[in-house]
Amino acid sequence: MMNWANCKNILCIRLDNMGDVLMSSPAFKALKESFGAHITLLTSSAGKGIAQFIPVVDEVITYDVPWVKGPSSDIDSFSEIVQVLKAKKFDGAVIFTVFSQNPLPSVMLAYLAEIPLRLAYCRENPYGLLTHWVPEEEPYTFIRHQVQRDLDLVKTVGAVTTNSQLVLTTGKEKKDFVLDKLSSLGLNLDKPWLIFHPGVSEVKRQYPSALWTEAGKLITENLACQVVITGGPAEVELCADIQNGIGADCISAAGEFSLGGFIELIDSAPLTVSVNTGTIHLCAALQKPVVVLYALTNPQHAPWKTTGKILTFPVEDNLQSKNEVLQFLNRSYFKDAAAGIRPHDIYLAVRSILIEGVAEPMPELIITNTNVLA
Template identity: 55%
Template structure:
């Protein structure tokens, strides 16, 4: 019954994926917190944990890489038993298991069950019987496909959550803007002039957009727009330098220069983000910076949410395509549609269109870039 949830004071949100997945869940987490006035703990991976301090609705986190989600670490069976015990000791009133439709929710459901959490909510294709107290049969993607944000919001609405705000949630540490400004200047960027971020870095090789194609796109953007290009990334300085060198004047490599908090501020002050489908896209959506996504044909429900955007597509090499039968089913549906391809010409034209749209609505082609 819905009334049971109104007495919940400690809710565990299980979302052991990447930064982007957690950000897309923030409207649902916000709805849980505002409706039930509860303490929110998230169970996150080491990859997703980096953004937790920047999400105001999250009170604390349990960080653990679980064996049923792809992460950088390989957890041991003993760690699962330890995790169950840790959850038991926290005495949660309820658990909400958030999943992508292509994920099997059963391991997370079993985790919550073994931790003796009284109320347990999740989507599941199979009947989980007593493993869940609140089971929502999963019809995706065979009957329809929703955006991931809607999927998560509709899940928590089933237990009485009132949805007041559908925007992604992230904290922008504006106190860091002078530091970001100085770093931009040290790279050769003029922070008072508009810049566009190009973010080629990927967490999975199947999403990689070729370096030569980034170079071709960057060159065409600069022939159409008087702006600066900034190549960002966490680790791959070699790739960023190759792209910046290939594009030439007015393009600057910045991989490894900005930490996550600084990157959020940087994106918030940028005119536009061009990225493959990765966590930076959802950071941009959260801070309301327009986005162009070069989208590998993977999960169509992870496009930018509630922000001016466009999506161009490119194919995943056959040897890197997912072996997940649900993902393969959706991929076959893609192949029957006419999708706009991520060619260099189309990228440049779309960048110009997004900037023109922004200029028409704000009277300027860029966000204000004033040093406090």
């Protein structure tokens, strides 16, 4: 069997969204630094955009699989992607997952593509599908941050890095262009401002727009601070509603920026307030403070190694996942969760960071029942 140290052409499979890809970037870096390998990322159409800003990724292949939430490629293309991967003659494949995901469908892609070394966490015995099997212990024995989980996975085959920060490059768009755009939308660049990012990809992580509005009013009226509401093209109406509710000292920039421009926007802002979505991981990668309105879904995905404040709220019963692993989390870790986040809580967090200069280091895990593993 080939040794991983001799792998010079490695496929990293991370088939989720932008934030997931970013959280795996230190592990990509470990593989590249340790083995001097060419790193190809196989990811979804939702995850591919961020890859161009991760310099340790040399090549990107996009494929939307049916076992991950989102659009999926047609069934005829499955054999085509196998042939694409096979033609690349990869030495090894690493499959990155959240602990609630079954890795074996993704492993099967690598197996059919005849990639000789295949590494992943797996709950059940994969037998010949994996050449390097790391038994899945989360969340029943312990829980780690996703970044640490991914680093620990590649460490089992000898890949390490001395810098575990998220990997992200800036400068693909000019910061002056971003600021000029904000000015043209009505932002006074001579006055303090911050970002509100309310949009989510899943309803269960949504914070009510009326409460966003109330928090915005408290901030603009009491802190003399402007609010820039951000979002993608599909969130223009949501952002406009919140902007209209806040009124003065608030603009909407939804749909105005490419991903590169959005990265520069976050890097320019003194503070971002966001739901737990890819935006908070951009903040972490850029080492910018963030206030997170964190729906209690997966506790692994706090912003990694940055500062700010996390405010949690429970997911409504009718929106809870049917995944048994996530149901275990809800029963065991989140049963003592607070009722929710008040707009005044957001206001106090913003005031503490912007006015009082108090930005706390982020916890690695979002756990409300801290004695559950005792």
